[in-house]
Amino acid sequence: MQGKTLGFLVTKFSPSVYYGENDCPDGLTPTTDEAFLLTQTPAERLRLLKPENALEFEKKWKTDYTTGPNGEDICRNPRSFLNDDRHPVHLTVKGAVSHGMNLDGTDDGRATARSCKHEKFRGPNGEPGIDNQLYRVMGCAKNWRGDPTNGSGMALKYNNYMKDGLHNYLIEIRGMKDPRNTEEVEVGIYSTEDKSMLDGAREHLRNQTFAVTKNPRWRNVTRGKIVDGVLTTEVIDTMYLDWFFALNGPFGAVNEHEFRQVHFRLSLETDGTLKGVMGAYDSIEVQSAQGRHGGKGVATNGNRDCASEYKSMAVYADGVPDPVTGQCTHISLSQDVEAVPAYIIHPEQQSTKVASAK
Amino acid sequence: MFAIAARRFTLVALLATGLCGCGNPEPATTGAPAGMRRLTEEQYRNSIADIFGPDVKVSGRFEPILRPQHGLVAAGTSQISVSPAGFEQYYTMANTVAAQAMDEAHRATMMTCAPGPEADACVTAFFKRVGLVILRRPLTDAEATAYAAAANESAKTAGDFYAGVALSLGTMLASPQFIFEIDRTERGPDGVVRLDAYAKASRLSFFLTNSTPDQALLDAAARGDLHEAKGLAKQVDRLLASSRLETSVRAFFTDMFGLDATAELVKDPVIYPSFVRAVKEDMPEQTLRTITQHVLLDDGDYRDLFTTRRTFMTRPLGVIYGVPIAQASGWVPYEFSRDGSRAGLLTMMNFLALNSHDGRSSPTLRGKALRELVLCQPVPIPPGNVDFSLVQDTKNKELKTARDRVTAHRAEPTCAGCHKIMDPIGLGMETFDGVGSFRDAENGISIDTSGDLDGVKFSNAVELGKAVHDNPATAACLVNRMYEFAERRPALSGEKAWLDNLTRIFAADGYRVRALMRRIAVSEAFYKVQPEPNTVEGKR
Structure with a gap:
């Protein structure tokens, strides 16, 4: 394409959290020990909370409550807890506003060929039809939500993964004639195996060079347009990106995002960075695995009830219906996206001599 | 490639001899009094590696060698001794090296002696052999016997034959005769x-290899070849063709351009977040690779170092230069674009970052470095009561660019004299910030990089590099510095005519650094000592 090419290293790619005043009127979702106590009678709760019964309490919630009838690990095999009423669906976000995009094209969340019936949010600027069921399910979980000052703990964790070089993503805008308005650009979203260099404050350096991944599955291309400095992409039906966990066992196999119906809305900032959101559906298997990849320790040390999380995502899943059961397998989400300028080398350029410098 | 470069050099040298009539006797010099020079840390390490093998570790701290004002660190080696604390370090290092040399993994490569009736003679022969390479001269029989006797005594005390040899060997390595090169x-x-x-062998070896003489050079010394022009030239040409020459050339340019200061270089991480460790580590290597490729492998004109667009890059450096580097790790050749803002050493980040402040560029420091390091034109030290507040105020509402600020600073009569020889040329590099990244404006004002170097006008850093290339002082400075590096002392007034002549020959040789090193290495001046009685003579 004729026009300028801009490369970016994604520095933030984590769930968007909107901090509304009355988002969680019922309180925050119980942690694992709290959820366990809620399964007990009031008298038994008081007894277990006495200091002399601390060991018994710990054994019950860390062992009995987090182990399935056949010895299943609550985080490695949350499916086996789907019918276990001791692990309830999360307390959900009751606020009406969320970040995100309209993925199903409806304003009311009615069922379509690609979505299940669900409730919609309004955007922070009042735009209707926002889909973000992941936020609805997880937005009242303490660790996931965080607070307005420090942000989401989960987002911090996810973005640190990129700083640690577990996985990194690139965005390339090609054919840009004017950074404020260009009718048509090509947009590449790629994984890269190259690690990012960080400055002394652990921020990604600008103007680094990254090679596009050798795995063609993790290379995604779409088109878009720039209006008033905001890039909006056409829908990518399925977008795979590397998602690396250095794990053994079943979760080691969950090594990529599988986003569906992907939309980007990114602002080209005057300081050369990109800022915006990505709206998409992600597989509940992948999404839930991100929280529970550490196994049972996530439920005990991390105090997150993996069974409840999985069950909640399954209940609120709104995308990609199973053709047989009609049950949706994916959940809508919004990811905050930020990116800094970078140079992107494509596989065919790996041996090309580049000679341009200021 | 070295062989090709060496052949090319020979041809150039022959042509140059004919062109300049260099068959004439070289101008007489006075020479300097015989002296002694402390080995630099690099020379010490190189010597240990050459004698005992590269896997023998040298662990310890070396006392710094102070850079004489307007001189090379190499010249400082003839002006420094060893403090008691410094000697403790040498002593510890010597014994650590000796212990490694005599451990099971290494001793067979050094010595075949074993405990028994033949041990005394064998150990004496060992010390005679190893003494030659460590002390860089033959040991007398009495010396070798003394070292062997000490080893024998130590072995009895330690209850270990090899530990005894190691202790005596350590004594030799801790000797001033190893730590210092003695005339x-x-x-x-x-x-x-x-x-x-x-x-002579030592002087030649430390000049051309930055290390102790090898066996072939010691053999040549033993035969008396080094006192004969032909024999000396043969050894010089052998060393010039050796890959070891690069070690010396790197040491020379590190010293000449003050690259050793890179290790202590600090930048404000808020202002220059990209100045990370990997960048800092690659910075001097980029300069040295550029130099060695040009002056050794390509046998190029030294002055072209200030105009060349060819260099080397790594991914971390690409961040500072704002260029994509396809190769994920290691070094790649790189060429700046013809219409770009960079060409030559003055536009590379090492020079730019070293000669800047922690949080801002400095036309003054850059101009000073160019005058002193490249043109050998010392700039007087500023008075102690200078008010720098104006030049430091980078957010000044009225003086928005460095040009504005230093121009205002120069309005002070006490400052003007020196600043007028530094600032106008330093401002030519103002399109590079304090770490060497390109910028075309400061505080929203377009940067003016025009100026003149000794009457030659330039409009930007690339043209400044061309002016430096063409300035007669550039080549003369290199010649003077190389001689200072070779002699490891400043040139003397009695050597001026010789150096002037050498500068003319350098030009006739096409400004080739290898040819210059040869001219020095085979000259009488290089080895000349003043004919005063020498206290060391005859007291081995």
């Missing part, structure tokens, strides 16, 4: 005092 003199056949053959 030993003798009277030649004409009765004139001269360096003896082994002292």
